[in-house]
Amino acid sequence: MNRMKSKIWKTGDTCFVITNKKKRQSMEYKVLSFDGRFYFLESRTGSHINASPSRMFRSKEDATASLG
Numbered sequence: 001m002n003r004m005k006s007k008i009w010k011t012g013d014t015c016f017v018i019t020n021k022k023k024r025q026s027m028e029y030k031v032l033s034f035d036g037r038f039y040f041l042e043s044r045t046g047s048h049i050n051a052s053p054s055r056m057f058r059s060k061e062d063a064t065a066s067l068g
Contacts, residue, residue: 009039015056016063017041017049026063029056
């Protein structure tokens with residue numbers, strides 16, 4: 001897969017974001033919008049965060065693997 005293509009997110013896409021590096025935990029979020037720099041994400045519980053594309057992953061495994 002093309003690395004740049006993997007960082008293109010559309011509204012409604014599901015992504016995973018690292019929530020605790022020490023415990024190697026990630027959480028699933030849904031993409032709500034993009035302001036040109038950050039994505040606005042919503043979790044299953046309804047909490048919202050802003051994240052840069054470098055913090056977003058296609059799978060839980062990819063997110064965990066990024067920690068090294």
